[in-house]
Amino acid sequence: xxxxxPELIRMGQHSQGAFRWPDAPDPDKYSVCVHCGFCLEVCPxxxxxxxxxxxxxxxxxxxxxASEGELPLDENVINPVFTCLDCRACETVCPSGVxxxxxxxxxxxxxxxxxxxxxxxGALERLFLRGIFPHPKRLRRVAKLMRFYQTSxxxxxxxxxxxxxxxxxxxxxxxxxxPEVPAEGAREALPGRMPAQGVRKGAAxxxxxxxxxxxxxxxxxxxxxxxxRNGLEVRVPKEQICCGALQVHAGDREQARxxxxxxxxxxxxxxVDYIVINAAGCGAALKEYPELFRDDPVWHARAEQFSAKVRxxxxxxxxxxxxxxxxxxxxxxxxxxxxxxxHAQKIRQQPRQLLRAxxxxxxxxMPDSDRCCGSAGIYNLTxxxxxxxxxxxxxxxxxxGVDAIVMGNPGCMLQIKVxxxxxxxxxxxxxxxxxxxEAYRREGVKG
Ligand code: SF4
Ligand code: SF4
Numbered sequence: 001x002x003x004x005x006p007e008l009i010r011m012g013q014h015s016q017g018a019f020r021w022p023d024a025p026d027p028d029k030y031s032v033c034v035h036c037g038f039c040l041e042v043c044p045x046x047x048x049x050x051x052x053x054x055x056x057x058x059x060x061x062x063x064x065x066a067s068e069g070e071l072p073l074d075e076n077v078i079n080p081v082f083t084c085l086d087c088r089a090c091e092t093v094c095p096s097g098v099x100x101x102x103x104x105x106x107x108x109x110x111x112x113x114x115x116x117x118x119x120x121x122g123a124l125e126r127l128f129l130r131g132i133f134p135h136p137k138r139l140r141r142v143a144k145l146m147r148f149y150q151t152s153x154x155x156x157x158x159x160x161x162x163x164x165x166x167x168x169x170x171x172x173x174x175x176x177x178x179p180e181v182p183a184e185g186a187r188e189a190l191p192g193r194m195p196a197q198g199v200r201k202g203a204a205x206x207x208x209x210x211x212x213x214x215x216x217x218x219x220x221x222x223x224x225x226x227x228x229r230n231g232l233e234v235r236v237p238k239e240q241i242c243c244g245a246l247q248v249h250a251g252d253r254e255q256a257r258x259x260x261x262x263x264x265x266x267x268x269x270x271x272v273d274y275i276v277i278n279a280a281g282c283g284a285a286l287k288e289y290p291e292l293f294r295d296d297p298v299w300h301a302r303a304e305q306f307s308a309k310v311r312x313x314x315x316x317x318x319x320x321x322x323x324x325x326x327x328x329x330x331x332x333x334x335x336x337x338x339x340x341x342x343h344a345q346k347i348r349q350q351p352r353q354l355l356r357a358x359x360x361x362x363x364x365x366m367p368d369s370d371r372c373c374g375s376a377g378i379y380n381l382t383x384x385x386x387x388x389x390x391x392x393x394x395x396x397x398x399x400x401g402v403d404a405i406v407m408g409n410p411g412c413m414l415q416i417k418v419x420x421x422x423x424x425x426x427x428x429x430x431x432x433x434x435x436x437x438e439a440y441r442r443e444g445v446k447g
Pocket of ligand 1: 033056094
């Protein structure tokens with residue numbers, strides 16, 4: 001999916017200091033910050049470094065100063081913009097409603113053009129963001145290579161010979177916990193249409209995602225079963241592509257817009273009542289598609305129409321009224337609030353409602369369950385030290401005696417799997433919908 005590079009803003013046309021490309025940080029967003037500092041204590045990077053530049057207030061100030069020409073777009077601005085996890089914890093507590101996440105993403109868009117990444121890192125980033133993720137067939141080929149690595153004996157050989165040690169620790173740990181890649185993703189495996197069971201409550205198109213469908217296709221399949229079980233006709237549009245969240249986080253907004261346009265066309269054409277997603281990061285990105293088109297009235301209107309239909313799976317089940325399962329799942333679990341579910345989408349109670357409705361399941365709350373685990377898109381790959389420290393704090397908070405840690409985002413699932421592996425804890429890492437699906441599947445099964 002080729003995209004056209006934007007032209008520099010012509011003189012006098014919305015030119016904002018150091019931010020000279022279209023889609024610059026919006027003054028309406030940063031000007032509402034009243035510098036109260038309420039956000040400092042909840043910011044994971046400020047908690048770790050106690051450096052104002054790496055706090056929400058500091059980042060907003062730096063973006064404003066660069067916008068107004070008081071600071072150049074150099075490392076003093078770029079570094080804090082990229083150490084941000086985009087976790088949005090600051091937005092939850094901000095009394096002025098500063099959209100820190102959107103400002104960070106807009107600023108990264110400027111950096112993407114002003115200081116394109118060079119060398120191997122830049123080439124790899126462009127390969128994945130533009131050459132692989134927007135193309136489901138290429139992504140599937142990469143997934144098949146990973147499956148070959150996992151199932152052919154190559155992985156065992158590489159581990160036995162010690163060759164795996166050439167990788168840094170965080171990549172070795174990630175490799176150790178990667179789930180086995182299935183032969184095909186749910187986008188291919190599921191039928192294009194699954195009938196609703198019982199009283200029909202509408203039609204829902206399943207957004208299968210990229211990481212979710214490569215590593216957790218079983219979660220997508222469970223989502224489809226749970227939707228159908230609760231009266232929703234399920235459609236799986238085969239032409240859908242990745243949501244573009246990774247591109248937005250990296251600052252490649254042109255590519256993200258191209259991907260958003262494709263998905264908007266595909267899903268609006270399906271004529272469904274709801275677009276359902278089970279990955280918190282992708283859900284937030286889909287709901288925020290209008291942000292990408294703030295200067296394009298036609299596409300902005302289509303993006304609004306699209307995002308109005310988007311629901312997280314837990315949100316939709318509570319909204320339409322789900323059937324409490326009748327069968328027991330005897331487990332003691334804790335719940336981790338994925339940042340893009342609790343802070344970006346304000347969804348906290350619905351996953352807990354689903355879990356508490358499962359007979360036999362005990363939910364033990366985790367302290368600071370809404371503090372970032374360090375996953376944050378690909379932050380755990382680009383900033384392994386900070387991501388590792390946040391993971392340690394998260395694992396310290398997992399209550400003793402639970403046999404599963406539950407959440408609603410594939411990035412968090414991979415990150416917390418690393419934590420479980422590191423601590424050698426006997427706990428599964430599960431998506432909320434997997435437990436609900438298990439309860440439904442046990443109905444009518446004796447034993
Ligand atoms: S809480 Fe909001 S208004 Fe207060 S300093 Fe932070 S971003 Fe600014
Ligand atoms: S998004 Fe998260 S890491 Fe970034 S400034 Fe806000 S609280 Fe800090």
